[in-house]
Amino acid sequence: MAAAPVLVWFRRDLRVADHTALHCAAAEGVPLAPVFVFDPSILAAKDLGVRRPAYLYACLESLAANLQSIGSLLIVRKGHPEVELPALAKEIGAKKIFYNKDVEPFSRKRDAKVDRALQSQGLEIISCDDLLIHPPGRVQRAAGGPYTVFTPYSRAWLSLPPQDPLPRPRQLSPIKGIKPAPLPPPEQVGIQPCDIPLPPAGEKAARDALRAFAAKNLRHYSERRNYPQQDATSRLSAHLRFGTLSPRTVLAEARRVRVEDPKSRREVDVFIGELIWRDFYKQILWEFPHVASGSFRPEYDRVEWENNREKFEIWCQGRTGFPIVDAAMRQLNRTGWMHNRLRMIVASFLTKDLLISWQWGERYFMEKLFDGDLAANNGGWQWAAGTGTDAQPYFRIFNPSSQAERFDPEGKFIAQYVPEADLLTYPAPMVDHAKQRIRALEMYKKARS
Numbered sequence: 001m002a003a004a005p006v007l008v009w010f011r012r013d014l015r016v017a018d019h020t021a022l023h024c025a026a027a028e029g030v031p032l033a034p035v036f037v038f039d040p041s042i043l044a045a046k047d048l049g050v051r052r053p054a055y056l057y058a059c060l061e062s063l064a065a066n067l068q069s070i071g072s073l074l075i076v077r078k079g080h081p082e083v084e085l086p087a088l089a090k091e092i093g094a095k096k097i098f099y100n101k102d103v104e105p106f107s108r109k110r111d112a113k114v115d116r117a118l119q120s121q122g123l124e125i126i127s128c129d130d131l132l133i134h135p136p137g138r139v140q141r142a143a144g145g146p147y148t149v150f151t152p153y154s155r156a157w158l159s160l161p162p163q164d165p166l167p168r169p170r171q172l173s174p175i176k177g178i179k180p181a182p183l184p185p186p187e188q189v190g191i192q193p194c195d196i197p198l199p200p201a202g203e204k205a206a207r208d209a210l211r212a213f214a215a216k217n218l219r220h221y222s223e224r225r226n227y228p229q230q231d232a233t234s235r236l237s238a239h240l241r242f243g244t245l246s247p248r249t250v251l252a253e254a255r256r257v258r259v260e261d262p263k264s265r266r267e268v269d270v271f272i273g274e275l276i277w278r279d280f281y282k283q284i285l286w287e288f289p290h291v292a293s294g295s296f297r298p299e300y301d302r303v304e305w306e307n308n309r310e311k312f313e314i315w316c317q318g319r320t321g322f323p324i325v326d327a328a329m330r331q332l333n334r335t336g337w338m339h340n341r342l343r344m345i346v347a348s349f350l351t352k353d354l355l356i357s358w359q360w361g362e363r364y365f366m367e368k369l370f371d372g373d374l375a376a377n378n379g380g381w382q383w384a385a386g387t388g389t390d391a392q393p394y395f396r397i398f399n400p401s402s403q404a405e406r407f408d409p410e411g412k413f414i415a416q417y418v419p420e421a422d423l424l425t426y427p428a429p430m431v432d433h434a435k436q437r438i439r440a441l442e443m444y445k446k447a448r449s
């Protein structure tokens with residue numbers, strides 16, 4: 001009797017290289033059915049926006065082509081995975097399913113439902129660690145339990161041997177009886193046209209971006225990364241978000257450069273530090289899922305934010321009268337990406353100058369960012385608002401003017417997005433930073449007392 005085929009369920013890991021679930025499934029040496037399910041409960045989410053779904057679609061086109069190049073066919077379904085996957089398993093007679101685990105509360109609940117449905121049909125489920133470099137639970141305090149402070153976490157993280165990237169499968173055996181079919185058109189699966197041009201998507205674009213970064217900016221990372229005008233960071237975030245690149249591959253490339261060019265060691269180490277932040281916030285979300293809906297430190301849920309809707313709109317549109325804040329927000333609105341230094345500046349401005357809840361900012365970012373990722377975005381916002389795990393203390397408040405002088409000294413970045421900053425038509429600053437600073441300190445103090 002022919003061996004039963006296996007299913008590989010793709011979710012936020014849209015690549016064939018260094019993909020743990022695909023690698024393990026391919027090792028079974030039996031026909032393999034890769035599947036992606038368009039889930040209406042994700043696509044209907046209020047704050048999803050149009051950008052990430054359109055980007056996801058582009059990544060899927062690339063995944064389908066890459067699978068085809070190794071002899072396989074991506075199967076696409078639309079519906080609830082707990083219904084669609086058991087139905088597909090039955091249709092093709094699969095007895096095993098492989099997928100990579102996620103850390104988000106929604107995904108964990110969904111996966112538990114899917115697992116139950118598949119188990120009741122007698123399928124074996126192999127869920128793999130793949131999303132982080134060191135999965136949740138691996139980097140633990142000596143006394144046991146998770147770290148909640150970054151520096152000791154990163155020390156422990158660095159003491160563990162990294163796993164080498166897994167090879168790309170050379171050839172997969174397709175399932176008999178499944179006909180090749182193009183991806184359904186985006187509108188048929190609930191994806192609307194994007195309001196701005198998409199950044200490069202797919203595995204090849206990701207690999208090219210990594211290669212270009214390793215050849216140049218990685219070697220100057222700590223020196224240049226804070227200056228938005230230099231655009232010297234890796235720009236890998238959307239690729240890592242959708243898994244068109246694996247974090248292990250990024251780490252291996254960084255480590256290769258570190259060995260090849262010992263002068264660049266310090267620079268590379270700072271970059272590796274960012275990959276550790278990525279793991280850190282993912283393990284925080286895994287261990288403390290309440291952060292998805294409230295402050296890590298519950299006392300900060302008592303902060304009485306002013307939450308003025310009109311001020312929020314002005315911030316969203318980049319018309320605050322603070323050129324660095326406005327340039328940053330316009331970068332987000334026009335390109336779907338914002339430089340990390342600027343994310344910190346606008347987050348501090350929203351919470352501590354406008355006294356608006358970090359959760360409003362978090363939602364707006366999620367609507368606009370191509371790299372929008374619950375763990376990193378939530379971690380970043382809670383850090384800036386001072387409500388998080390390893391947070392910037394609430395009394396440290398960025399001054400938007402001195403941040404601009406320091407990180408855009410010639411005003412070149414501002415000129416790119418706010419060319420009218422020097423003109424009379426440009427609005428006056430919407431608040432007095434010195435006064436708002438005092439009000440913010442009082443607001444936080446009250447919540448803590």
Ligand SMILES: Cc1cc2nc3c(=O)[nH]c(=O)nc-3n(C[C@H](O)[C@H](O)[C@H](O)COP(=O)(O)OP(=O)(O)OC[C@H]3O[C@@H](n4cnc5c(N)ncnc54)[C@H](O)[C@@H]3O)c2cc1C
Nearest residue numbers: 233234235236237274278340343371372373376377380381
């Ligand atoms: C308020 C706020 C919101 C943020 N929202 C997101 C988000 O939704 N998605 C997201 O990927 N990053 C987010 N970040 C982190 C960071 O700003 C972006 O990862 C980075 O700007 C992406 O550009 P890059 O790929 O060129 O980064 P690089 O500097 O080249 O860093 C390399 C990779 O490391 C990871 N990384 C870097 N910094 C962080 C960090 N602080 N936390 C977690 N991972 C990090 C990312 O995957 C990034 O692609 C946020 C930061 C703040 C302060």
